[in-house]
Amino acid sequence: MTALNDLDSLRVGYVSFGRATFDMTQAKAMTHSSIEALENENGVWSFVEETITTVSDAEETAKRLNGTIDVLLAQFTTFVDARFIVSMAKELQVPIIVWAIREPNQKPGQRLSLNSLTGANMAGRELHRLGMPFQFLYGSVEDDTFSGRLEAAFRFWSAWRKLRRFKVITLGDAPDGFFFSTPGQKAIDQLGLRIESLDLNEAFQRASEMNDTDVEKEIERVKTSVKGIDKLPKDNITKFAKMITVLKKDLAALNADAVAVRCWPEFFTNFGAAACSTLSALSDSGIMGACEADVLGSLSMDIVHQLTGSASYLGDLVEVNEEKQAITFWHCGAGAFSLANKGTGAVAGQHPNRNVGFTLEFGLKPGLVTILRIGEDLDGNLRALIGRGEMLDVPQRFKGTSGTVRLLDGEKNDDAIKRVTRVIEAGFEPHYALAYGDVVDELARLFKYSGIPVTRF
Known part of the structure; x- marks a missing residue:
């Protein structure tokens, strides 16, 4: 068994969070393009294709994924409060990759249309407080370095998993x-x-x-x-x-x-x-x-x-x-x-x-x-x-x-x-x-x- 084989067998769940008061058109487009790119990455994937916009949806999704994944990739397409990630973390009891994306509006004085990073920051604070294993990832699938950084994250959690069943x-x-x-x-x-x-x-x-x-x-x-x-x-x-x-x-x-x-x-x-x-x-x-x-x-x-x-x-x-x-x-x-x-x-x-x-x-x-x-x-x-x-x-x-x-x-x-x-x-x-x-x-x-x-x- 090689390290690459272990990555191929890593079971990864993907979810995206969004809030209606932000730019949900861009958020949903980001979810779609992310899934399209992630399908080419290593791992056994479970994609939740609809952006999660309510805490109850987060809870139901966690119950559906429970027992089927080794790590959760949680993408903050916009800001959401910490209830989303906490409810999923407590149910799933698996490591979480907290993923914040770049703001699409680059010109000075424009609206902060997503505020993804703040949502990820809040999630990180609560996961740390709960003692839950997690990792932060920043960027978009279009970034030249993103695929390599994601693979490094998967290597890490694959090693973490293997350490417990060596x-x-x-x-x-x-x-x-x-x-x-x-x-x-x-x-x-x-x-x-x-x-x-x-x-x-x-x-x-x-x-x-x-x-x-x-x-x-x-x-x-x-x-x-x-x-x-x-x-x-x-x-x-x-x-x-x-x-x-x-x-x-x-x-x-x-x-x-x-x-x-x-x-x-x-x-x-x-x-x-x-x-x-x-x-x-x-x-x-x-x-x-x-x-x-x-x-x-x-x-x-x-x-x-x-x-x-x-x-x-x-x-x-x-x-x-x-x-x-x-x-x-x-x-x-x-x-x-x-x-x-x-x-x-x-x-x-x-x-x-x-x-x-x-x-x-x-x-x-x-x-x-x-x-x-x-x-x-x-x-x-x-x-x-x-x-x-x-x-x-x-x-x-x-x-x-x-x-x-x-x-x-x-x-x-x-x-x-x-x-x-x-x-x-x-x-x-x-x-x-x-x-x-x-x-x-x-x-x-x-x-x-x-x-x-x-x-x-």
């Missing part, structure tokens, strides 16, 4: 001493996380029983994304293809959102192949795969994936570069193929400590990135670490996959070592999710509505 599959237990990989019951209950387990050795057995001819298409597919496949032992590549075929079927059957895998030592000792390439290919397909059975790491990966649409990366924090005021994230050989620096591309390799393939060898591509770690505090409650950074265009730092990030938004006199010191002394987990794009503000809002405190990197 399902992760664990393949094997966490390696010895990786206590952070398995969340406590309090954290699980806080979001209602659904965790199901698959037996690692049983997966090995099913993969081993497959015929080589059954996975030829998978091998040909990976050759289009990764260089140097033919330079590795054929057995490494065949076992990758068999394992990802088995896992894809299992994850689809279980309707999984992500997977957390015990990637060592049994993958090497019992199966004879590295898990890194399997996790990498899964992440590129839209199912985020976390190393070392890190459940909350897989959740962190998926959330930034949902918000950015980018495959995400999970890495250890392994180095501080004082000269560049940057930090390096690394892992043994896992990283979605699409994240490789374009100068090298994704290259097939062998595990740096085990000399078994296949793993990935590349430095991460340059660009703005968002950093996220969802973890647990001393009381077992969820918390989040978020940060914004610039992935530098530098050579691959270590064997495996790695990226060097210059941290942004620091306080005065902050440096990279001070920031890393704060994170470590605060007890955050040593796996960090990164994705391309700036969604720091969206994460802050997401966790605010989810009751999860935020620390800035």
Whole structure:
């Protein structure tokens, strides 16, 4: 499942509000043109085609939509008082996008014909007072940026919805001493996380029983994304293809959102192949795969994936570069193929400590990135670490996959070592999710509505 697929399945209700003392001719025309444009946007739509002009109509509409939508897009074609939005919010109990439109009369001294923004402002005040999750959107469907801003809003509410029904599959237990990989019951209950387990050795057995001819298409597919496949032992590549075929079927059957895998030592000792390439290919397909059975790491990966649409990366924090005021994230050989620096591309390799393939060898591509770690505090409650950074265009730092990030938004006199010191002394987990794009503000809002405190990197 990809982030785009999740947007396609988001159930969106559209309503428009209007008041007869304003210019209802323009208001109704705006409703019509908006519906016409919105029909081309992602989502499963429920359109209320008539502009709602009475509170009783708002109440009846809410009852009709109740249980059929995940988010309400409420367009204020004119000013209306707060009873309209409050009655719908209390009935529907879903997030609301409060949408104000531009005034059509642009010449000085003309009538304020719609006063949409004031209606939206009043609605926002009441939704905030009630503690209802909502978002404000301003503009018209004709605006060049409107479609992109609407998609970003849908990404946000899709991620918010998914956070409350997240399902992760664990393949094997966490390696010895990786206590952070398995969340406590309090954290699980806080979001209602659904965790199901698959037996690692049983997966090995099913993969081993497959015929080589059954996975030829998978091998040909990976050759289009990764260089140097033919330079590795054929057995490494065949076992990758068999394992990802088995896992894809299992994850689809279980309707999984992500997977957390015990990637060592049994993958090497019992199966004879590295898990890194399997996790990498899964992440590129839209199912985020976390190393070392890190459940909350897989959740962190998926959330930034949902918000950015980018495959995400999970890495250890392994180095501080004082000269560049940057930090390096690394892992043994896992990283979605699409994240490789374009100068090298994704290259097939062998595990740096085990000399078994296949793993990935590349430095991460340059660009703005968002950093996220969802973890647990001393009381077992969820918390989040978020940060914004610039992935530098530098050579691959270590064997495996790695990226060097210059941290942004620091306080005065902050440096990279001070920031890393704060994170470590605060007890955050040593796996960090990164994705391309700036969604720091969206994460802050997401966790605010989810009751999860935020620390800035």
